[in-house]
Each structure stands twice: as C-alpha cells, then as structure tokens.
Amino acid sequence: MKDPAWAGLAEEIAHETARFAAAPAAFLVAWKNGVALAGTRLFGDDSHADLKHATSVWDLCPKVQLIDDAIGVMSSGEKRFLAALVSFYNAEDGGRLLERIGVRGLADLGGLDLKRRTVIATLLLNYTGW
Numbered sequence: 393m394k395d396p397a398w399a400g401l402a403e404e405i406a407h408e409t410a411r412f413a414a415a416p417a418a419f420l421v422a423w424k425n426g427v428a429l430a431g432t433r434l435f436g437d438d439s440h441a442d443l444k445h446a447t448s449v450w451d452l453c454p455k456v457q458l459i460d461d462a463i464g465v466m467s468s469g470e471k472r473f474l475a476a477l478v479s480f481y482n483a484e485d486g487g488r489l490l491e492r493i494g495v496r497g498l499a500d501l502g503g504l505d506l507k508r509r510t511v512i513a514t515l516l517l518n519y520t521g522w
Contacts, residue, residue, distance in 0.1 A: 412520060423477075425511050426511040429511065433458075434459050434462070436451060454478050456485050460489065468493070469503060469505065469508070472490075472503065475490045481522055
C-alpha cells in the first residue's frame with residue numbers, strides 16, 4: 393500500500409520542478425514587459441534596448457548609472473518600479489536606489505498600477521537568479 397503523504401510530496405516536487413524549469417522563460421517575458429514600461433533607453437547595451445531580439449536578460453541589463461542619474465526627476469511610481477527592477481539585477485544597487493527614494497518594504501510597492509504590480513509579481517515568482 394502506498395503512503396498518500398509520500399505520493400502528495402512526490403506530486404508537489406514534480407510540480408515545483410516543472411515550474412522552475414519554465415521560470416527563466418517566464419522571467420524573460422516579464423522582464424521585457426518591465427523594460428517596455430520603464431523605458432527601453434534605460435536598458436541594454438545600445439541607446440535603446442532591443443526587446444524584439446533579446447534572447448536573455450543579459451541583453452536587457454539595466455543601465456544602473458543612467459538610472460541613478462535620472463531617477464531623481466521621475467514620478468514616485470516610476471522611481472519605485474525602476475528601483476524594484478534594478479533590485480532583481482543587482483540587490484545592492486537596487487537596494488540603494490529603493491532606500492534613496494524612501495521605499496522601506498514591499499508594501500511600498502502597493503502604490504504601483506496593476507500593470508507594474510503584475511510585472512513585479514511575475515518577476516518575483518519566476519526569479520531564479522540573474
């Protein structure tokens with residue numbers, strides 16, 4: 393007789409394994425959406441990120457110095473969203489930006505509109521490391 397607890401655990405492990413196998417692709421889709429919302433000029437190697445041809449998050453790295461210079465004149469929502477995006481790329485730089493703009497915790501992201509909340513939530517659910 394099979395132990396139902398072990399069967400449930402095996403099913404949960406299989407589900408999580410499949411979920412994390414798909415996570416990098418889902419993260420890239422959400423990242424592209426975030427880059428589009430935040431502004432392509434702040435990401436990538438060239439003057440504007442190439443969302444259509446990007447095959448990796450490495451193609452869409454945030455331009456941290458440019459963001460650091462520009463963030464002061466943005467709206468509070470733009471600042472929060474952009475700093476949160478940077479924190480996925482680099483926790484230290486993102487944390488510094490979040491602190492600079494007065495974000496004390498995740499609840500401070502509650503002021504974001506639904507599109508931006510969805511991007512952040514999807515990134516968080518699918519983050520497996522940069």
